[in-house]
Amino acid sequence: MTGPTTDAPAVTAAALALGDDALVLSHRLGEWAGHAPVLEEEVALANIALDLLGQARILLSRVGDEDELAYLREERAFRNLQLVEQPGGDFAHTIARQLYFSTYQAFLYAELARTEGPFTALATKAVKEVDYHRDHAEQWTLRLGDGTVESHTRMQRAVDALWRYTGEMFQPIDGLTATHGTDWAALQASWDESIGETLRGATLTLPETPRSGAWTAGAGRQGLHTEPFGRMLAEMQHLHRSHPGASW
Amino acid sequence: MTSVTAQDRTTAFDAAVAADERIEPRDWMPDAYRATLVRQIAQHAHSEIIGMQPEANWISRAPSLRRKAILIAKVQDEAGHGLYLYGAAETLGTGRDELLDKLHSGRQKYSSIFNYPTLTWADVGAIGWLVDGAAITNQVPLCRCSYGPYARAMVRICKEESFHQRQGYESLLTLSRGTPAQHEMAQDAVNRWWWPSLMMFGPPDDESAHSAQSMAWKIKRHSNDELRQRFVDICVPQAETLGLTLPDPELKWNEDRRHYDFGPIDWQEFHEVLKGNGPCNEQRITQRRRAHDEGAWVREAAAAYAAKHDTARQTAQTAQTAQTGQATQTGQGTQAEQAARAEQSRQAGQPGQAVQAGLTSRPAQTTAAGEATA
Numbered sequence: 001m002t003g004p005t006t007d008a009p010a011v012t013a014a015a016l017a018l019g020d021d022a023l024v025l026s027h028r029l030g031e032w033a034g035h036a037p038v039l040e041e042e043v044a045l046a047n048i049a050l051d052l053l054g055q056a057r058i059l060l061s062r063v064g065d066e067d068e069l070a071y072l073r074e075e076r077a078f079r080n081l082q083l084v085e086q087p088g089g090d091f092a093h094t095i096a097r098q099l100y101f102s103t104y105q106a107f108l109y110a111e112l113a114r115t116e117g118p119f120t121a122l123a124t125k126a127v128k129e130v131d132y133h134r135d136h137a138e139q140w141t142l143r144l145g146d147g148t149v150e151s152h153t154r155m156q157r158a159v160d161a162l163w164r165y166t167g168e169m170f171q172p173i174d175g176l177t178a179t180h181g182t183d184w185a186a187l188q189a190s191w192d193e194s195i196g197e198t199l200r201g202a203t204l205t206l207p208e209t210p211r212s213g214a215w216t217a218g219a220g221r222q223g224l225h226t227e228p229f230g231r232m233l234a235e236m237q238h239l240h241r242s243h244p245g246a247s248w
Numbered sequence: 249m250t251s252v253t254a255q256d257r258t259t260a261f262d263a264a265v266a267a268d269e270r271i272e273p274r275d276w277m278p279d280a281y282r283a284t285l286v287r288q289i290a291q292h293a294h295s296e297i298i299g300m301q302p303e304a305n306w307i308s309r310a311p312s313l314r315r316k317a318i319l320i321a322k323v324q325d326e327a328g329h330g331l332y333l334y335g336a337a338e339t340l341g342t343g344r345d346e347l348l349d350k351l352h353s354g355r356q357k358y359s360s361i362f363n364y365p366t367l368t369w370a371d372v373g374a375i376g377w378l379v380d381g382a383a384i385t386n387q388v389p390l391c392r393c394s395y396g397p398y399a400r401a402m403v404r405i406c407k408e409e410s411f412h413q414r415q416g417y418e419s420l421l422t423l424s425r426g427t428p429a430q431h432e433m434a435q436d437a438v439n440r441w442w443w444p445s446l447m448m449f450g451p452p453d454d455e456s457a458h459s460a461q462s463m464a465w466k467i468k469r470h471s472n473d474e475l476r477q478r479f480v481d482i483c484v485p486q487a488e489t490l491g492l493t494l495p496d497p498e499l500k501w502n503e504d505r506r507h508y509d510f511g512p513i514d515w516q517e518f519h520e521v522l523k524g525n526g527p528c529n530e531q532r533i534t535q536r537r538r539a540h541d542e543g544a545w546v547r548e549a550a551a552a553y554a555a556k557h558d559t560a561r562q563t564a565q566t567a568q569t570a571q572t573g574q575a576t577q578t579g580q581g582t583q584a585e586q587a588a589r590a591e592q593s594r595q596a597g598q599p600g601q602a603v604q605a606g607l608t609s610r611p612a613q614t615t616a617a618g619e620a621t622a
Contacts, residue, residue: 023313030316033304033323034535037543038550039297039330039344046324053317060313067312091546146556147549154545239369240311246427248312248369248419 011118012063013079014175017221018119019059020080023070024229025101026052027236028088037091044136048098051129058122071240075223075230082220083165085229089158092144092151096158099137099198104169106134107190108182117180138198145202152203159199160207167211171221265466270396273339281465284458285395286340287356288467290347293333294358296326298351298532302366303375311369318415319372325408332401339397352537360518361448363526370423370430370437376416377490378438378445378483384409385479386449389469417486424491431491438487439495446510447518449476480508 007015029049036042060066083101088094109130112123144155170188177184199206219225240248257276264271271277300323307323310316334344350356361379366372387409390402423434450456450472462468470478480499487494498511520526 027308030307030320033307033320034300035539035542037539037546039327039334041546042297042300042327043324043331046320046327050317050320050324053313053320057313057317070313071311091543143550143553144546147553148545150545151549151552235308239309243311243427243429246311246430248315248422248426 007062007118008175010175010178012175014119014173014179015059015062016069017079017173017175019056019063019069020078021084021101021105022052022059023056024078024080024232025084025097026050026056027232028084028086028097029094031088032094041091045094048133048136051126051133055122055126055129067240071237075225075233077223078220078225078229078233079223080220080225081165081168082226082229083162083168085220085225085232086162086165087228087232089161090154092154092158093161095137095140095144096155096162098133099141099159100162100166100169100195102130102134102137103191103194103198104187106130107187107194108176111182111187112176112180115180115182117176119176119180141198141204142202145199145204155202156204159204160209163207163209163211165212168220173221265394268392268394268466270399271394272396280461281467282340284462284465284467285398286337286342286347288462289333289337289340289398290342290350290356291358293330293337293347294351294356295362296330296333298358298362298536300326301532301535302362302364302528303372305366306369306372309369310372315419318419322376322412322415325412329401329405329408332404336395336397336401348540352533352540354524354533357522358532359448360521360526361444362532363521363529364440364444365528367440368433368437370420370433371441373416373419373423373434374437374441376412377420377486378416378441379448380409380413380416381483382445382448382479384413385475385482389475390467392466392469394466417490420492421490434490435492438492442495443513443517444521446476446480446513447515447521449473449479451515451518477507480510484508 026049029045029052032045033042036045056070057066060069063069081101083097086093086097088097106127109123109127112119113127141155144151146152169191170184172182172184176182196206258278261271261275261277261281264275271281303319303326304323307316307319310319334347337347338344347356351358361382366375384406387402387406391399391406393399393402420434420438423430425431450459453459453471453473456472459468459471463471483494484499484501496511498509500509502509521529524530
């Protein structure tokens with residue numbers, strides 16, 4: 001891993017936001033190991049977790065020491081979206097979370113790859129991975145939505161439950177707006193269109209409930225997280241913190 | 249006439265095995281040979297997927313991001329090995345669903361080693377070094393197994409396993425040379441995993457039920473005791489380099505035999521664990537069953553979706569065929585041919601069953617993922 005670069009503070013903050021998204025979602029996907037509904041999904045979910053972890057390591061290493069950042073920060077210092085910290089739930093929840101996030105990441109990274117700026121190189125590499133993640137989530141959304149009555153019910157429930165965390169994705173990240181000229185309204189429009197089309201294809205109903213809570217709008221990016229996140233960090237950081245200064 | 253034909257087939261089979269030729273799915277083979285292979289391949293496949301559990305136990309707590317990537321990649325490889333192996337069993341006419349059912353109902357076994365718990369992070373390293381090391385010692389000869397699909401699956405698996413083994417060794421070395429607490433963690437793990445690893449080679453030769461016939465069929469190439477000795481001889485100098493002690497006071501070089509002598513194995517423990525009385529037998533199979541049961545609605549959904557959309561595709565295809573006047577082959581072919589197709593699709597990295605169920609999966613990232621990000 002390369003050492004931290006001398007990025008402007010806004011760019012560092014952007015690296016942290018994107019890096020934390022990838023780190024936290026990777027961790028959540030890793031929780032499926034040994035629990036997936038079919039062997040092919042053991043392979044696929046681990047694949048996605050690995051891709052995201054790879055992205056997280058590159059991004060965090062831009063900011064500082066990757067392990068110090070992952071293991072020694074307190075909950076409020078994490079800048080990930082609340083969406084990615086949500087527990088896996090049943091397979092439908094995992095797929096809904098993945099669909100929402102991968103679609104966001106696919107549009108955002110395609111834009112970052114297309115424009116010249118501090119994240120062009122990373123996005124160019126990651127966009128291929130992310131396209132696969134998105135395809136995987138879309139295929140499963142179709143199968144579950146248009147599969148059996150039970151899978152339809154579960155998928156609709158998951159799509160509805162996670163909807164409230166989707167508004168936060170389009171809160172501008174200043175470090176990207178300033179360097180890559182990211183157009184957040186256009187990003188949201190593309191996302192809305194794509195998700196709408198996938199859900200329709202899957203015979204699911206697009207939720208109409210609020211996309212952000214009254215006081216939680218943009219909260220993850222500002223360090224305010226949901227209840228399950230503290231528990232997740234406690235588990236993730238425990239061993240590292242128990243041996244201060246040790247190398248692994 | 250028929251008895252002569254049967255005799256001819258047996259003679260041809262025996263000659264092929266004797267000449268070290270590969271038996272392929274389309275070839276005739278004795279029923280007992282087929283049954284032995286299915287039992288062995290199934291047990292191996294089950295071991296891969298049950299073996300994911302003790303290591304996955306540490307993914308969420310891996311103490312560095314580099315180690316976490318290595319561990320996820322390793323557990324993923326084990327799932328991939330399960331896929332290759334269930335694919336190999338499929339070429340013998342036994343599908344994955346049937347084998348999983350036998351695992352879940354206790355009619356087929358997996359390696360007893362996975363009935364031991366992973367109590368600390370160092371256990372992940374010890375499993376890599378000792379358990380994967382023992383598995384490689386057992387499995388390298390299987391790359392020359394007389395049954396083609398199994399031998400080819402083993403070539404891939406052994407490559408990845410030896411990568412895992414080096415990673416485990418390196419992780420253990422880092423711990424051993426780390427803080428006193430880390431060193432103690434590494435020693436404790438080796439103390440607990442050493443003897444169960446020796447048991448992985450199975451009972452002593454004079455008590456091994458299936459060995460003689462399997463060796464005659466060249467499914468197996470070396471005896472349990474031979475392989476066990478080979479493993480001990482490899483481990484002793486490695487333990488010295490690690491700066492860790494193997495928990496056997498009788499371990500010492502025997503100049504006459506040109507091998508290390510080692511103390512008696514507690515076969516009573518082995519048989520107890522085999523019977524189901526190990527520390528984690530219940531836990532492992534319960535988790536496996538739960539994952540399978542809780543995933544039933546997902547598999548049903550995939551099958552229902554595939555059926556709906558395959559029907560739509562087939563209708564379109566039939567219409568097109570009728571237009572062009574081409575005859576469609578309606579027969580499914582012989583079982584052997586189907587099996588051969590399954591093998592072909594497996595070799596192409598697409599598990600036959602998965603294709604049927606309409607599932608997609610990108611081929612496993614190589615374990616190099618862990619290394620590349622290191």
